[in-house]
Amino acid sequence: MLREITLGQYYRTESVIHRLDPRVKIVATFSFIISLFIAKNFIGYVIAGLFLALCIKLSNVPPKFIFRGMKTIFFLLIITMVFNLFLTPGIPLVTFGRFQITKEGLRLALMMGVRLVFLITGSSLMTLTTTPNNLTDGLEDLLNPLKKVKVPVHEISMMMSIALRFIPILMEETDKIMKAQMARGADFESGSLMNRAKSLIPLLVPLFVSAFRRANDLAMAMEARCYRGGEGRTKMKPLIYKKRDALAYGVIVLYFAAIIASRVIL
């Protein structure tokens, strides 16, 4: 069931984090990522970890879902850790032939590992608790100042939300075309890499043709419904800051201060 795929892995539930303004969540995620690079010692990571754990707890998202995103970066994680472990010069702890694990290497590998895990967890928490729609709305609003330097912010966010709407439709279409070509003897699974790449042509050409046709239809439908760009447009669901959003900003500032303090003082 391709239609069941939810993009951006949104996890539907009720929580404070879900109800927060998307802008707060975007700002929080970015601050969190930056803070991970500011933190340099054990205490800093403990603070970041506690903050993250608190957010996960508040979000009501089962940790299972959050760590699912880890699978995709598993190899990256291992590679980073191994390289750091073996290739950092310093006081050797263990030596295997030409390779040696140093004290600094161990420290750096652990730090990188924790940093990566936190980074992915933090950003997937944002996408798990915010609908793609809200996310584009939030981004549009945050990037609004860029309009002054002629960045088409509204258009970009409109394109993003249209893309999000059409991804499941095009995926279903891909599936349909694939089955149709398979019914006529197309083979997508065997042969060399080159052959397999070639066999994608009869899949991609009709897909592109249909995507363009859809784009044309959609443009006409949008025009028929008086769409004329972002100017003079009102919002059905405008983003309005509430008390909890102000509170959340406060928490972010406190957290950031704590991270900086951990680096400066300790």
Place this chain on the structure above:
Amino acid sequence: MKSSKISTVMGKMIDTQKLVFEYIRRDEEGNVEGITRAVDGVDLKVEQGQFIAILGHNGSGKSTLAKHFNALLYPTEGEVYVDSYNTEDDDHLWDIRQEAGMVFQNPDNQIIGQVVEEDVGFGPENMGIPTEEIWERVDEALKAVRMDKYRKASPNHLSGGQKQRVSIAGVIAMHPKCIIMDEPTAMLDPNGRREVIRAARALNQVEGITIILITHYMEEVVDADKVFVMDKGSVVMEGTPREIFAQVDKLKELRLGVPQVTLLAHELRQAGVPLPDAILTRKELVEALKKCR
């Protein structure tokens, strides 16, 4: 010359005057390769509050004609007036598009929102309606097509008929005087078709919105106030459904089928059963047959 025309179009919802539209095919250098006359001299008048059907097989020019009612296409020759605005008048472009809403064939390609209610709100958002009023309009529009239960659903989870009803709601939320439906049922199953036609009819009767239904399904036009039949870009027949369906042979010539009941009555009459002309519903046929005994 133009001023005299404007006085004659007052009060009509849609009025086309000797409308001609040509698709021009060009080669890579931009030279004209060929001209296809898709609409050829159409004079069509639609009164406020009517339920109009435009029939025709593929390529008869009916969809091209429909796109003129919403200023998506402009006439090559002749004029189109929507509620007395000339569609070529750029100052009133957005008034025309707001007053004459359009529903297209493919339900997937006209839904913009990722949630039903957001899609319905898209039109009012574009018109610059204040937030609170948008919500009122969305509520009212979804109720009018009986889709209020699905307001939080994703359009991807709806059936074709439901998606088309959402599209109709999206148009209603703009408070149009007229809705043009360009083969809204062509991609639907019989159930979806019935849902959409029922919604269209209710809008016409309850809200008094002018409906222009473009279709090639004969069953859908039975209740229309007036039917136009198009062939090769021109209107070849015009009249009430009863008048149109009385001419079974001519319709066959135009490669249009009549409703099965009408066809059966027609065959029976030719076989010598004394039946009246143009029977449109099963009930009528039963009544007429009872009288024969």
